[in-house]
């Protein structure tokens with residue numbers, strides 16, 4: 001099957017890190033790949049923009065020249081509790097900072113160069129079951145249907161496809177895992193290049209670290225109730241809640257917020273998800289979302305694309321059946337990420353509560369050797 005007509009080997013819904021990385025790997029193996037993204041590159045996305053070093057070799061293998069970009073290397077964590085108690089610790093693996101605006105754009109370029117048919121400003125509205133699957137795509141101009149032998153949904157935290165398929169995580173019983181909002185700014189301010197700050201406040205936390213061109217990313221997440229209680233006004237919520245933490249007060253007072261910000265998202269859920277839905281492989285956040293305080297979601301999204309691409313290659317090569325593809329993807333995904341997600345959910349419960357997060361930071365101050373194993377348990381090895 002060749003691109004340019006309406007039949008493809010693989011169709012991927014969603015051009016974030018997971019979808020873009022999967023499309024590049026599969027196109028390089030010689031398959032006809034179509035990737036559908038509802039936005040137009042480049043664009044901003046809510047994300048703390050700290051990438052764990054575990055995905056650096058993989059990104060380089062996709063052709064992203066990270067070493068030539070003079071990006072900040074981050075190896076220290078500054079953690080503060082809502083009452084301002086704080087500590088600094090060394091990160092076991094560390095990471096680097098790069099904006100999603102730049103990284104996703106670079107990957108989109110690589111995808112095109114690799115022969116991927118990239119449809120921007122187009123939304124997948126359905127992926128029908130069957131040996132040759134029908135995929136419905138809606139753009140501003142028209143609605144089209146294409147055919148694909150394998151379908152992947154890399155559609156992020158929550159998408160129209162999740163609602164259409166009535167996925168079980170949407171009905172999660174534990175409200176503490178559901179309904180968060182995320183808010184991000186790019187700012188100019190004094191902030192050490194090798195440091196990531198994680199500042200807690202009531203029912204939320206805010207990260208700050210450097211990205212490219214001397215800019216900083218300030219990104220926070222909190223329960224939707226917090227925003228509602230502040231009359232759905234972000235500035236009021238920041239004044240009433242975030243800025244009670246003296247470290248956040250200093251940051252918000254001194255930072256120059258850059259144009260186009262804030263960007264926001266809502267309805268974030270950390271409830272467990274399925275890795276295959278109606279025969280479609282779910283990649284990245286669509287398969288399960290780790291709580292952002294772990295700083296590991298992007299690496300997991302990239303890693304899941306690598307697992308899926310290897311198995312899809314075996315399926316299209318005729319070595320495994322559709323059933324094997326689905327079972328092996330689910331098993332490999334759970335083996336690699338299951339434990340991290342559980343630790344992340346547990347940590348989120350601590351940091352979601354003012355009293356507990358004050359106590360946790362105080363404990364790490366007194367027993368600093370406890371912090372590193374905890375951080376390590378939310379991360380994986382380079383892949």
Ligand SMILES: Cc1cc2nc3c(=O)[nH]c(=O)nc-3n(C[C@H](O)[C@H](O)[C@H](O)COP(=O)(O)OP(=O)(O)OC[C@H]3O[C@@H](n4cnc5c(N)ncnc54)[C@H](O)[C@@H]3O)c2cc1C
Pocket residue numbers: 013014015016017018019036037038039045046047048049050051052122123124125154155156157159160161182183207219220221268283284285286292295296297298299301
């Ligand atoms: C507040 C916050 C802070 C975070 N900070 C960090 C951090 O510092 N470090 C880290 O590693 N991770 C962080 N994460 C997690 C990280 O952002 C995600 O894990 C990562 O973006 C997942 O990538 P993805 O490709 O799965 O999804 P996304 O990057 O969300 O991409 C999904 C794409 O699908 C598109 N889409 C959706 N539906 C459709 C459709 N039907 N048709 C076509 N396109 C569609 C969307 O437009 C989007 O571009 C953070 C998350 C949040 C919420």
